[in-house]
Amino acid sequence: MLSKKAQYAFRALTHLVENYNKGPVLISEISKKKKIPQKFLESILLGLKQHDILESKKGRGGGYYLKEHPSQTYIATVMRIVDGPISLLPCVSLYFYKRCKNCNEKRCGLHDIMENVRDATLNILERRTLQDLV
Amino acid sequence: MLSKKAQYAFRALTHLVENYNKGPVLISEISKKKKIPQKFLESILLGLKQHDILESKKGRGGGYYLKEHPSQTYIATVMRIVDGPISLLPCVSLYFYKRCKNCNEKRCGLHDIMENVRDATLNILERRTLQDLV
DNA sequence: TAAAACCCTACCAAACAAGTAGGGTTTTAT
DNA sequence: ATAAAACCCTACTTGTTTGGTAGGGTTTTA
Incomplete structure (x- = not known):
C-alpha cells in the first residue's frame, strides 16, 4: 500500500x-x-x-x-523517493536490492514470481508520468 | 514489500x-x-x-x-491472508476496498494507474500457485 | 495415561507512520 | 534597508504495526 x-x-x-x-x-x-x-x-x-x-x-x-515538464517525471520515481522500494522482496529490487538470507535466488520460486510482478508493475509505473494524473 | x-x-x-x-x-x-x-x-x-x-x-x-493439491492454492490468496491488501490504494482493492476521501474515482488519474498495476499484479499472483514455489 | 502435538492469551521492544511545535534563514518587493 | 513572505530544519509526540517471547491449556493417540 x-x-x-x-x-x-x-x-x-x-x-x-x-x-x-x-x-x-x-x-x-x-x-x-x-x-x-x-x-x-x-x-x-x-x-x-x-x-x-x-x-x-x-x-x-x-x-x-x-522542475521539468510533467511528461518527464515518472510515477515510479516519485514512489521510490517517498515510499522506498516498489518491489515486493528486497532480492528483486532494482534500486534497493538486498540479497536474501535462506534463498539462493537462482532456484527460488518466490523470487521468480516476485520478479515477474516487479516487471509487470514497473512496466506501468515507469511509463506513466505526472501528466497522467490530471 | x-x-x-x-x-x-x-x-x-x-x-x-x-x-x-x-x-x-x-x-x-x-x-x-x-x-x-x-x-x-x-x-x-x-x-x-x-x-x-x-x-x-x-x-x-x-x-x-x-488442505488441497499445491496447484490449487494461489499465491495471491496466501498474501491476502497474511499481509492483507495487494493493491497499492484502498480505492482499487478488490478484497479490502475503501473509497477514498478527496478523490472521486471516476476522474482520478492515480486511481486509474493503480488499477492498472493491480490488474497486472493479480494477473500473475492469481495464476501462480504453491506448486510454482518449488 | 502420558507424551506429543496443536491451540490460545498475554505481553514486549523496536520501528515506522503521521503528524505537531517552534524556530531559523533567505529572499525580494517596497 | 528592512520587514514580511516564504522556504528550511530539528526535535518531539502519539499511535500502530512488526516481529517476536513467555507460558500455559487442550486434545489426541500410541
Whole structure:
C-alpha cells in the first residue's frame, strides 16, 4: 500500500501539474486546496525538491514548481523517493536490492514470481508520468 | 514489500509442498529446516489453517499439511491472508476496498494507474500457485 | 495415561507512520 | 534597508504495526 505521505505527494503534484508554467505555487495554497496538513506537506515537498522533482523560489512571490515538464517525471520515481522500494522482496529490487538470507535466488520460486510482478508493475509505473494524473 | 511474516509463510508452505502426501509435518521440523522462530511460525500456520489453506492433525504423529493439491492454492490468496491488501490504494482493492476521501474515482488519474498495476499484479499472483514455489 | 502435538492469551521492544511545535534563514518587493 | 513572505530544519509526540517471547491449556493417540 502507498503510505498516506505518498498519496499526499501525488495530490500535491497534481496541483502543480494543473498550475504548470504559472509560476511558483505557495505551500499554503496547495495545503488548502488539497487539504493536506501544511507542515507535513512542507517536508514532503522538500524531499521532492532534494531529489530533483521540484524546484523552489524563496522570498515574497516564491513557492514550489515542477522542475521539468510533467511528461518527464515518472510515477515510479516519485514512489521510490517517498515510499522506498516498489518491489515486493528486497532480492528483486532494482534500486534497493538486498540479497536474501535462506534463498539462493537462482532456484527460488518466490523470487521468480516476485520478479515477474516487479516487471509487470514497473512496466506501468515507469511509463506513466505526472501528466497522467490530471 | 512483503512482511517477514509473509516470507516465513511462503518458506513454510514450500516445505509442505515438498512433503506433500507424506503425512503431517511437525511445526518443529518446519521451524528447524527453514529457520523460522517456532512460536512465531505456530501463529502463522494457525492463521493459514483458519483460512482453509492448511489442515492439521493433533496428538502423537500429528502436524500440518496442505488442505488441497499445491496447484490449487494461489499465491495471491496466501498474501491476502497474511499481509492483507495487494493493491497499492484502498480505492482499487478488490478484497479490502475503501473509497477514498478527496478523490472521486471516476476522474482520478492515480486511481486509474493503480488499477492498472493491480490488474497486472493479480494477473500473475492469481495464476501462480504453491506448486510454482518449488 | 502420558507424551506429543496443536491451540490460545498475554505481553514486549523496536520501528515506522503521521503528524505537531517552534524556530531559523533567505529572499525580494517596497 | 528592512520587514514580511516564504522556504528550511530539528526535535518531539502519539499511535500502530512488526516481529517476536513467555507460558500455559487442550486434545489426541500410541
